[in-house]
Amino acid sequence: MKNNKIWITTCLAAFSLGFVQKSEPTLKEAFQNSFYVGAALNKAQFSGKDTKAQELVKKQFNTISPENVLKWGPVHPKPEEYNFKPADDYVAFGQQNKMFIVGHTLVWHQQTPDWVFEDEAGKPVSREVLLKRMENHISTVVGRYKGKIQGWDVVNEAIADQGGQMRPTKWLSIIGEDFAQKAFEYAHKADPQAELYYNDYSLYRPDKREGVIRLVKSLQAKGIKVKAIGMQGHYGLTVPTMEQVEASIVAFSKLGVEVNFTELDIDVLPNPSQRQGADIAETFDADQKFNVYSSGLPDSVQQKLTKRYADLFTLFRKHQDKIGRITFWGVTDANSWLNNWPIKGRTSYPLLFDRQYQPKPAYQAILNMAAQKK
Numbered sequence: 001m002k003n004n005k006i007w008i009t010t011c012l013a014a015f016s017l018g019f020v021q022k023s024e025p026t027l028k029e030a031f032q033n034s035f036y037v038g039a040a041l042n043k044a045q046f047s048g049k050d051t052k053a054q055e056l057v058k059k060q061f062n063t064i065s066p067e068n069v070l071k072w073g074p075v076h077p078k079p080e081e082y083n084f085k086p087a088d089d090y091v092a093f094g095q096q097n098k099m100f101i102v103g104h105t106l107v108w109h110q111q112t113p114d115w116v117f118e119d120e121a122g123k124p125v126s127r128e129v130l131l132k133r134m135e136n137h138i139s140t141v142v143g144r145y146k147g148k149i150q151g152w153d154v155v156n157e158a159i160a161d162q163g164g165q166m167r168p169t170k171w172l173s174i175i176g177e178d179f180a181q182k183a184f185e186y187a188h189k190a191d192p193q194a195e196l197y198y199n200d201y202s203l204y205r206p207d208k209r210e211g212v213i214r215l216v217k218s219l220q221a222k223g224i225k226v227k228a229i230g231m232q233g234h235y236g237l238t239v240p241t242m243e244q245v246e247a248s249i250v251a252f253s254k255l256g257v258e259v260n261f262t263e264l265d266i267d268v269l270p271n272p273s274q275r276q277g278a279d280i281a282e283t284f285d286a287d288q289k290f291n292v293y294s295s296g297l298p299d300s301v302q303q304k305l306t307k308r309y310a311d312l313f314t315l316f317r318k319h320q321d322k323i324g325r326i327t328f329w330g331v332t333d334a335n336s337w338l339n340n341w342p343i344k345g346r347t348s349y350p351l352l353f354d355r356q357y358q359p360k361p362a363y364q365a366i367l368n369m370a371a372q373k374k
C-alpha cells in the first residue's frame with residue numbers, strides 16, 4: 001500500500017514537471033498524413049504463428065501485401081484446383097486490423113505453373129484459350145475478395161530489363177501486346193471498386209521508366225484506369241541515386257497516376273555480378289564468400305543503411321502528394337527473401353527490424369526525419 005502511494009506520488013510529480021514524455025509514434029502514425037506504410041507478410045506472420053512479428057505488424061503498419069499466397073502458383077496450382085485457405089487467412093487478418101489490403105499479383109511470368117500456357121500434349125495453347133484462362137483466374141480470385149482486397153497488382157514486371165520493350169514472356173508471345181490491357185479489363189469487371197496497379201522493378205532506369213510510361217499511356221488510351229504505378233524498390237546501398245528515383249516519381253505522376261513503393265528493401269550484401277533489379281530467375285550458386293556479414297553487420301555498414309533509409313524517406317515525404325503507400329518487402333531481417341536471393345542461405349539486413357524484432361537505427365532515423373518540420 002505504502003509503495004503504491006509512493007509510486008503514485010512520484011508519477012504525479014513527474015507528470016507535473018513534464019518528465020513524462022509522450023510515447024514516440026510508430027511508422028503508420030508518423031506518416032498518417034503522408035501515405036500508408038506497410039509490409040509484405042508470409043503465412044507465419046498473418047496466421048499469428050510468428051506472434052512477435054504479428055504484434056509488430058499491428059503496431060507499425062496500416063497496409064499489408066501477401067508475399068506469396070496470392071500468386072498464381074500458390075493460389076491456383078492446377079486447372080480445377082484453387083488453394084484459398086492461406087489467402088483467406090491473409091485477408092481476414094487485414095480486415096480484423098482495419099488495414100488497406102493489397103493483392104499481389106494476377107499476371108506475372110514467374111510463379112505461374114506451366115499448365116497455364118500448355119494444352120494436354122504440352123504444346124502452347126492459342127491466344128483464345130490463354131485469354132479465357134486468364135479471365136477465369138482473375139474473375140475467380142478478384143471476385144472472391146471483392147470489396148475486401150482494395151488494390152491489385154494486375155500486371156507484374158511486363159517491361160524488359162533493358163531497352164524498355166515488353167519483356168519476352170509466354171503472356172506476350174501467346175496473347176500479344178494487349179495481354180496487359182485484357183488483364184486490367186478482367187480485373188475491373190471482377191471488382192469495379194478495386195484500385196488497379198502496374199508493378200515493376202528498376203523503374204528508376206530511364207529506359208524502363210519510358211517503357212512503363214508507354215504501356216500505361218496505351219492502357220489509358222483504351223479507357224483503362226490505372227490507379228498507381230508500383231515501384232518495387234529493391235535497392236542497394238548506392239544504386240539508384242535519389243535523383244533517379246525522384247525523376248521517376250515525377251514522370252509517373254504526370255500520367256495522372258499515384259506512385260507506390262511496393263516492395264522496399266535495401267540489400268547490403270555483395271554479389272558476383274553487381275546485379276541490380278530483382279529478377280527472381282537471376283540466381284547464383286551458394287557461396288560463403290558472398291555471405292560477408294554472417295556474424296553481424298559492421299557499424300560502418302549499419303550507418304550507410306541508416307542514411308540510405310533516411311534519404312529515401314526524405315524524398316518520399318517531399319513527394320507525399322504523389323505517393324499512396326510505402327510497403328516493405330518483409331517484416332524483419334530474419335524472414336527477408338534476400339536471405340535466399342540471389343544466393344541461398346545468406347544473412348541479410350535489408351529491413352527496419354532486426355532478427356530479435358527490434359527496431360534498427362534506420363527505423364529511428366526515419367522517425368526522426370518525420371518529426372522534423374518540412
Ligand code: XIL
Binds near residue numbers: 068232263280337
Ligand atoms: C519473392 C518472394 O519474396 C519470395 O518468397 C519468392 O520465393 C519469390 O518471390 N518481385 C516481386 C515479388 O514482385 O513477388 C518477389 O517476391 C520479389 C521480386
